């Protein structure tokens with residue numbers, strides 16, 4: 275499907291492929307047999323009006339929905355060709371590979387250093403010096419190092435909202451995932467910090483496959499390569515961001531991006 | 537017109553403020569009153585024995601020689617046993633209650649609340665008639681002989697079902713519901729996104745609980761432990777029947793001894809003269825013990841808050 279959208283020169287590897295993906299909250303169906311392909315090392319934006327199922331869709335990729343008893347997914351999500359909804363998939367390893375950043379920053383109740391080291395220690399056996407090195411690397415990667423290098427032992431909770439969010443990004447990339455899922459990561463953050471995070475995401479694009487939910491159309495057009503438009507639990511349109519924002523083929527998409535509803 | 541209205545409002549506000557102030561001072565006044573009562577009545581004991589009273593192990597009513605150390609150490613030992621058992625058990629059961637499906641969690645929570653409502657004398661009776669024989673016939677022989685702990689210091693080879701371990705177990709059971717209930721509420725208050733973030737980075741349920749939830753709710757959890765501690769320190773009826781009631785230093789977990797509360801309950805009826813003053817002194821010590829536990833807890837929490845940068 276995606277292949278047809280791309281110029282032949284741009285041969286992209288598909289990192290995530292959702293096939294006939296439906297989702298249920300108890301009896302309430304929130305997603306309806308969606309198909310979506312997400313290319314590697316690109317930023318894919320997920321947009322759509324409130325309640326259309328964007329978060330729901332993202333939360334399937336790392337199976338975090340399984341924390342709740344009455345929620346279930348049907349269909350397939352292939353990551354590198356493996357159906358991660360299969361019972362035999364190791365969820366812990368899946369969640370290392372698929373990192374998630376939430377709307378509100380979620381620093382752990384520990385020091386800045388430990389926030390980043392924590393996830394790393396869960397998954398890798400490392401020597402002390404290696405940990406320190408990688409923590410610095412992750413904090414630099416999240417453009418936070420300069421701001422926190424003097425207060426690594428201070429509390430993560432004491433940072434500003436924007437710093438906290440970048441701390442969460444650092445924590446996530448320290449676990450060396452392949453995929454970053456971000457669910458409205460800047461909606462609780464001021465404009466300057468938002469720009470910082472956008473730049474950060476652009477710089478991370480080379481290393482990760484990034485999927486970002488956003489309500490901010492400018493943000494989607496600024497940073498994403500592809501955009502998927504969700505409406506009432508269905509993916510109505512999926513295309514390159516340029517085409518979605520300049521020449522959408524679906525009337526609903528057009529109405530949404532021009533701000534006529536949502 | 538406007539200003540008049542406002543003044544009236546102010547007046548009512550003031551009256552309310554004063555009322556709340558009075559209510560707030562009531563506990564303080566009561567605490568000071570207790571201290572004065574205990575201090576005044578224990579003066580004779582301290583005058584007679586000096587501060588050696590605190591470290592003396594004598595208890596000889598005939599010669600009127602009294603020391604507080606057996607009761608103090610017995611209180612601490614039983615309390616420590618109780619908390620050592622109830623705190624981790626409460627943590628684990630609270631964790632289970634929070635994660636268990638509703639049909640299981642609900643009746644278990646109810647049972648827990650029920651446990652908290654049982655009067656302590658019932659625990660005492662249960663300890664005397666059920667736990668003590670079981671301890672004597674099964675648990676103590678098992679620990680001492682089968683596991684060979686009898687040779688280890690602090691366990692001891694003689695047992696009769698009574699003593700510190702039995703008392704500590706009863707106390708543990710008594711404070712467990714409090715600890716567990718408070719911890720359960722603390723766990724429930726952990727923000728959903730924080731839990732999700734922890735799971736999201738690849739934590740197991742246990743790691744989420746012990747690294748994230750525990751730290752996040754450390755305040756509340758310590759609060760729960762201190763509630764248990766406070767109860768266990770002063771508990772009388774549940775301990776009285778099974779502690780053995782002899783004023784001796786604890787030398788083994790199976791050995792008999794006494795606690796401050798048990799000593800008071802055993803002796804107050806016929807006490808007069810110096811013994812009466814000694815008992816008041818013991819009461820004063822118990823109260824100061826509880827107060828210092830609270831003070832240490834507060835200091836620790838404040839220090840921790842500062843470290844985490846929340847204040």
Ligand SMILES: Nc1ncnc2c1ncn2[C@@H]1O[C@H](COP(=O)(O)OP(=O)(O)OP(=O)(O)O)[C@@H](O)[C@H]1O
Nearest residue numbers: 299302304322323324325326327328329330331489
């Ligand atoms: N925990 C839940 N239980 C039941 N229904 C839910 C739950 N969470 C979401 N839903 C429903 O699923 C649908 C999709 O919700 P979702 O949160 O995925 O929307 P969204 O696109 O992320 O919206 P927003 O932009 O407001 O974040 C909505 O109809 C919502 O009411």
Ligand SMILES: [Mg+2]
Nearest residue numbers: 328329330457
């Ligand atoms: Mg959402």
